[in-house]
Amino acid sequence: MTLGPDYFEKVYAASEDPWGFTTRWYEERKYALSLAMLPRRRYGDAFEPGCSIGVLTAMLASRCDRLLSCDVSPEAVRQARSRAPGARVEQRMMPDDWPDGAFDLIVFSEFLYYLGPRDLSRVLELAAGSLKPDGTLLAAHWRHPVADYPQSGDDVHAALAAIGLSRLAEHRETDFVAEVYVNGTPVSVAAAEGLT
Numbered sequence: 550m551t552l553g554p555d556y557f558e559k560v561y562a563a564s565e566d567p568w569g570f571t572t573r574w575y576e577e578r579k580y581a582l583s584l585a586m587l588p589r590r591r592y593g594d595a596f597e598p599g600c601s602i603g604v605l606t607a608m609l610a611s612r613c614d615r616l617l618s619c620d621v622s623p624e625a626v627r628q629a630r631s632r633a634p635g636a637r638v639e640q641r642m643m644p645d646d647w648p649d650g651a652f653d654l655i656v657f658s659e660f661l662y663y664l665g666p667r668d669l670s671r672v673l674e675l676a677a678g679s680l681k682p683d684g685t686l687l688a689a690h691w692r693h694p695v696a697d698y699p700q701s702g703d704d705v706h707a708a709l710a711a712i713g714l715s716r717l718a719e720h721r722e723t724d725f726v727a728e729v730y731v732n733g734t735p736v737s738v739a740a741a742e743g744l745t
Contacts, residue, residue: 550699551665554621554642561624568659570604575724580605583658583689583727586718587612588738592654592685598643598672599660603629603636609656610635617648644671651681657688661705662698669700669708677712680732686714689727702726 560567570576583605592613600606600618602625610616610633618633619641620626629638641648643664655676664672680686688709690702706726710716714730717737721727739745 551668552663552697552699556697557620557622557625561622565624565628566602568601570602576604579689579725579727580608582720583687584608584612586720586727586729587654587685587687588717588729588731588736588741589653589685594650594652594681595654595656596648596652596679597636597656597658598641598647599658599663600629600633600636600638601625601659603632603638605656605658606633606636606638609633609654613654619643619646644668644675647672647675647679650679651684652679653681653684655680655684655686657686657690657705657709659690661688661709662690662695662700662702664705665699669705673708673712677714677732680714682733684732685717686730686732687727688730689725691725693724 595613595616597618600620606618606629616636618636619639621642623640626638626640690705692702694701714732715735716728717731717735718729
């Protein structure tokens, strides 16, 4: 089953930064690698569900005209709003509160494995349906098993590979996997800039 608000309230009650997003080199490096994989310098409309305390949100906001980020935890939303004033941050539960509209960029960072199988399928269906033509989907997840999580990072990336988008880039190592998908024919960054 999907992990609900009560789970995350306990996590944030124990620590303001329970996963060390602001202090660990691992997280800083993962964010840098993930953002470097994005094929465009700038995006119009972007959506980031499961934004946690907004560390990645602040980085994304500098590359997006409009960024909607959300989390199920009021404490995470409070911190994310403070950390990323350039983003619109709301409290939402996925998949029930998926936003209307279409997006040039959707980011699933350390989020999908909190969903049970049915909710994961629904979120991926909504993402594929909300991605504009030639839009980008970035996903990055921890690969080690976590007893509390309904799914593993490898499981959610296998499900993501089956939703009909085209994979443009992949970074896989022992600790995490990051992938970029596009809604259309993949075009390399060099090709997009006329270098090939």
